[in-house]
Amino acid sequence: MEEDNKIKIEIKAKLVNVSIVRVAISSFITTLDITIDELMDIKTAISEAVTNAIEHAYKDEELENATVVINAYIYSNDENIIKIEIEDKGMGIEDVETAMMPTYTSKPELEHAGMGFTIMQTFMDEILIDSKKDIGTKITLIKKLKKKKSKLV
Numbered sequence: 827m828e829e830d831n832k833i834k835i836e837i838k839a840k841l842v843n844v845s846i847v848r849v850a851i852s853s854f855i856t857t858l859d860i861t862i863d864e865l866m867d868i869k870t871a872i873s874e875a876v877t878n879a880i881e882h883a884y885k886d887e888e889l890e891n892a893t894v895v896i897n898a899y900i901y902s903n904d905e906n907i908i909k910i911e912i913e914d915k916g917m918g919i920e921d922v923e924t925a926m927m928p929t930y931t932s933k934p935e936l937e938h939a940g941m942g943f944t945i946m947q948t949f950m951d952e953i954l955i956d957s958k959k960d961i962g963t964k965i966t967l968i969k970k971l972k973k974k975k976s977k978l979v
């Protein structure tokens with residue numbers, strides 16, 4: 827299936843850039859007939875995925891040159907499908923199954939750690955994780971939007 831529209835964003839791996847990604851992707855997908863609740867779900871999942879990439883993918887000494895790439899796609903057919911890929915070139919996730927468990931974190935010193943994947947799964951229809959040790963991680967978030975029927979007035 828070929829996408830109807832696409833956007834690519836590359837950011838320096840700094841937490842201050844998470845809000846920029848949220849705004850850019852939100853603007854991109856509001857071309858669709860989307861509810862506020864659907865938009866908020868997507869924004870929340872994006873925030874978690876990008877924050878995870880920034881906080882967990884790179885060692886402190888690597889952060890100076892570290893980046894995160896975000897690709898977003900819109901597919902239209904019987905329903906509108908939004909696919910967002912968040913990719914880093916960091917250390918990878920050794921055990922994806924363990925990392926997906928609620929409250930698991932590789933950095934317990936972070937006060938908000940441990941719920942990222944759980945939140946992503948809650949707000950998206952599908953989440954795919956492709957991670958290779960010392961190569962990086964790509965998180966794919968998929969949300970299906972039912973097309974709204976027009977009303978006669």
